[in-house]
Amino acid sequence: MSATLSPASVEPAFRRVALLGVGLIGGSVAAACRLAGCAAHVVGYTPGPDAAEALALGLLDSVASSVAQAVAGADLVVLAVPVSAQQALFNELTPHLGADALVTDCASTKCSAVLAASAALGPALARYVPAHPIAGSERHGPAAARADLFKGALVVVCPQPPNTLSAVQRISDFWRALGGRVVELDAARHDRVFAEVSHWPHAVAFAMCAAIANGDCAEDALRFAGAGLRDTSRIGASSPLLWADILLDNREPVLACAEAFEAEMAALLAALRAGDRQALAACFEPGSRWRRALT
């Protein structure tokens, strides 16, 4: 399989790909998978109406009426559900998983995904290769899905000890076929890094927005917000329940970020209260230098 989108005439890498979850991410996996010709058939399942909508939108070849029906005969199963739904889904799919079927997922935390899989999959754990495609948008649902969502996007693949090299290779090739730039990281390191670059910034943006919303400047802040506040607070508009789940799911690494942040904030506020210009600027210097390196 080539690293770029392949013409549909190439022999598909998988006979039947089952998407469990076909919202923005699952629907985009389905669409990209069909465009890249890496599956002869793409079937989707959701408990609600999303799968039927995805079929109507042309993202899927067929819709299954249960997890069992979707997974039966699939040689690749892709989980694309919120982290909080993964454990139940692994439990439900395991009895129906084919003897050679591979499994991957899209969840934004990986240690908990591995834990959930370990508790359910048994020997099939060797064929589960965790992944986290770094793509998304503020929209959701199958109507927001796009075949090019993963084009040029980082996809972190987290090989785990029971994996065979061949399983890791085929799952990496799958994500590359969808347009992703595959990078390997250990699951624990993944969760630490993504706490820092994604989960903790969401917590900070939520707290900043809450302080404004609950204060006496909420109206004036809407009126006078410039680019600084707009950028800093943008992800504070994200879904509260979705992000409560993500933060809870990656609690320890997020709390480590909180501790480091609070130490910096304490130093900053001490310098501010003391009126110490040099100390205050010194608090800002390393971060300012780091941010200028982020091009």
Added chain:
Amino acid sequence: MSATLSPASVEPAFRRVALLGVGLIGGSVAAACRLAGCAAHVVGYTPGPDAAEALALGLLDSVASSVAQAVAGADLVVLAVPVSAQQALFNELTPHLGADALVTDCASTKCSAVLAASAALGPALARYVPAHPIAGSERHGPAAARADLFKGALVVVCPQPPNTLSAVQRISDFWRALGGRVVELDAARHDRVFAEVSHWPHAVAFAMCAAIANGDCAEDALRFAGAGLRDTSRIGASSPLLWADILLDNREPVLACAEAFEAEMAALLAALRAGDRQALAACFEPGSRWRRALT
């Protein structure tokens, strides 16, 4: 004077406008002022080479060799220097200020500007109308100046008790002629609102960047940063000394923001530590709703 850019053939509102400071903001005031035809002559002064550079760039009609020379004969004096430099500049310009000359400024905090002016200007305080144009960029210096920097930008004008109505009217018209949308706010309210929408978000971004820079994920964070971290941290690249001055200058309102933020953060972390999904989502809800209203 019209609220839009006027043709240069209209009688100028001012004979001689003196710019004290001709960096990004002062240089842009000079260029917009000449374009709008609201001054017969625009003179600039800086202690360093900025004024000469601004003249070479065509932003000014002439360069003065001292504050005294710039201010002598001016019927409008515009201060465009960092907040920390305003007190010394008010002290220096006062003896040379014409009997009818108006004064305005561009500083991002207004109570301290009024205090500095009060200590220096004497009876001329009635002719100083504080202003804060909400415009800028990450660039600085006269080479970054643009005649359209204030086009459509909010300009907060803060009338103070000794001001004559005529002085407030003429200064408001001046900022409108430069393209600004003038809004009046009391100086104390201005400082409270801008602590909330600008100064405190900078402190938060600086602390977030410092925590990353000083932690063990600095390199990986550069590699895996997505749009969320990029936006949230962008203003953390700002100048440490400039922002140390602004935060110190508006210390009490900024500390009030810090207190409100820390209360929200404490509630968030308590819910996270307790594993309480509903409480965590409830912490996020008001801010998320507020941010969605910021269109």
